[in-house]
Amino acid sequence: MAAPESGDGNNGAARMVTLISSDNTRFEVEAAAASLSQTLQLTILDGGGGGGDGIPLPNVDSATLSKVLEYCIKHAPAAANGGAPNATAVDRAELERFDNEFVNIDQSVLYSLIMAAHNLEIEGLQSLVAKKVADMIKGKSPMEIRRTLGFPDPTPEEQAEMNAHMLEYGWAYE
Amino acid sequence: MAPPPPPPPELMEDAVGEILLRLPPDDPALLLRASLVCKPWRRLLTDPAFLRRYHADYIVWDPITGDEQHVPDADIPQSYFNAAVMCAAGAGCDHRDCHGGPFLVALVGTDEHEWVTYASLYSSESGEWCEPSELEFDYDLYVDGALFGFERPERDNPRDFDGTALIPAGDGLTFAGLTPYSRLHLWSLQMTGDPDQVVEWTSYRVIELDTLLPSADIRSYHQSLIGVAPGPD
Known part of the structure; x- marks a missing residue:
């Protein structure tokens, strides 16, 4: 584990930390961006992740981590402003545009992001990806929802149970 | 287009609450449909703690006009x-x-x-x-x-x-x-x-x-x- 450091001793440059993905790729990123993760924040506050040490993230692969960091880097300045009373409407619109673009991705990537955001406790990202999936579900029947999300077809037991509940609600199945 | 990949099983346990919380509350039928998707969803969607969180929005009510607005x-x-x-x-x-x-x-x-x-x-x-x-x-x-x-x-x-x-x-x-x-x-x-x-x-x-x-x-x-x-x- 990373040994505590007193700081990088360089007040001019932003402090950097290193994150190591499950497939052993190292990512160097500003501490402020990585600290959007509640999970990493304490380690970073304790001085971890600097120098040659790096913080290992055994549950996040490099493709997912690079995507996660793209989000963190973009959102770090606004977060550093403490939610930014001085953020302009233009800044907010730009972040919103970024967010919309950001979740316009393959479903498997989306799932990886959900898990990573959950494990790393990055609140904004959790909310963003969860909203995306919720939008995919809107207006769909239970079967359509299963297909959209890639669930396997229901087993006969599951099917029977669904039918029973449906009768209870008095609705057509699809 | 290829069928979407199945979600990882952990997704169902950990993050699904976050997703279902974000279903728009203006369509009550949507919650019922979602509760038919599978057992874990049904369990979650009938959990009083979840429902309390889900309905945590505000209604601004004008007693003069009877108008209700969701915030x-x-x-x-x-x-x-x-x-x-x-x-x-x-x-x-x-x-x-x-x-x-x-x-x-x-x-x-x-x-x-x-x-x-x-x-x-x-x-x-x-x-x-x-x-x-x-x-x-x-x-x-x-x-x-x-x-x-x-x-x-x-x-x-x-x-x-x-x-x-x-x-x-x-x-x-x-x-x-x-x-x-x-x-x-x-x-x-x-x-x-x-x-x-x-x-x-x-x-x-x-x-x-x-x-x-x-x-x-x-x-x-x-x-x-x-x-x-x-x-x-």
Whole structure:
């Protein structure tokens, strides 16, 4: 584990930390961006992740981590402003545009992001990806929802149970 | 197009609540349909704790017109909270003809773990809450022209409000919070009538209620602020 450091001793440059993905790729990123993760924040506050040490993230692969960091880097300045009373409407619109673009991705990537955001406790990202999936579900029947999300077809037991509940609600199945 | 990949099984356990929480509440049938998707979803969607979180939005009701408007949940902690609704027409409005018109909702909430208090403002015109701002506490107090300093209480956190109130005042709003040692903190918020306005709370007064309450008997009881009536300055 990373040994505590007193700081990088360089007040001019932003402090950097290193994150190591499950497939052993190292990512160097500003501490402020990585600290959007509640999970990493304490380690970073304790001085971890600097120098040659790096913080290992055994549950996040490099493709997912690079995507996660793209989000963190973009959102770090606004977060550093403490939610930014001085953020302009233009800044907010730009972040919103970024967010919309950001979740316009393959479903498997989306799932990886959900898990990573959950494990790393990055609140904004959790909310963003969860909203995306919720939008995919809107207006769909239970079967359509299963297909959209890639669930396997229901087993006969599951099917029977669904039918029973449906009768209870008095609705057509699809 | 290839069928979508199956979600990882952990997704169902950990993050699905976050997803289902974000189903739009304006379509109740959607929750029922979602509850038919599979057993874990059904379990979650019938869990009272989940339903409490899901319905955590606000309704602004106009008793004159019967109009109901849904206001989304604000992204601030609400272990303790207080809110006020105001006409958004600004200082010039005499409130005779503004029913059903644009409104503002001010919300002040405290996090029970960190005891930090935040304020945010919702505009019905933009349909959004502004970025929350943190209310700072000042340990100096300025009462009736005299400045007092006092030591930061060691054990009791002054952010631990024993009740809060939001009071429309003139063109703005006053937030009152009672803290331990019977200190009533007052902040003010000036409205500009501009929907893009930023919430800026200014601490303007701290009143030591112990010096005002009539008898020692009353002072020995636990005190809690439940409301404030605006009066002449």
